[in-house]
Amino acid sequence: MKHTLVILLFLLPFGMAFSQVQVGVYHSGISAQVGVGTNIEKKFFGELRFWAPDRLDLDFGVEALGQYNFYRSEWYNFHGGLMIGYYGDGAIGLPIGATIKPISSFQRLGLLMEATPYILGGNFFLRGNLGLRMRLGGD
Template sequence: MTYLKSILFLLLFQACITQLANAQVTVGVYSNGILTQLAAGTDPDRKFFGEGRLFAGDYLNRYFGAEAIGQYNFYQSDWYNVSAGLMLGYYEFDDGARVGAPVLFAFKPISNHRAFAIMMEATPMYNGALGLRGNFGLRYTIGKK
């Protein structure tokens, strides 16, 4: 039985490594002037893509926060993408969860290097009260040809 488990583990491990070797992963940094977020996600040039974000605190803002975002590309071109989706987040400073609907504009300004994008985002949010957050950021897609 342990041989069967070992073989199954090795097959699953090989499948994961194969997928990761061919995957395109994005990394980014976003800021709204108060909070900075570090992000990692899936290929943003697919119709559906996702991203996870963590707050990068400093001396004044030492609180933990995390968000998971799912996006749908409504318009895609070589120069820019427009997407919208759903955001779920947890924030230590207000002891609660937030739900939002981010609208994202990604501009790819370098014609021979489309892996780099400048991001602008507006997110209406709700956590007991309505709010609006605007982010500006940079994103790079690793593995993009």
């Protein structure tokens, strides 16, 4: 069952692939994540995030996120959705955040601010992420 869940987590965001890909690096507290996903400018987008704990004694983690852009503008996007994760135990959460595009001449670069309430192993947590994301390819 665990292997099936991990495989589904890997395939979920890529089933919604678009012409552009975005990559990101996010930091929350003592841990970091590296993400790859679909075009964040679309109404619906997906992302796969891997925990990058360096030397900390944390379990390997992977998350699949499906998100909806509630509001899109030239300067920022406001989005939320569903997160399914695995860190030695299953997790489910509701990420909500904003991607700010601060450079008018280079709007492929975005600053992510995100809060995710989630349940892991029967316990409730609230995570805040800050990070950079960039769209690659396409127009």
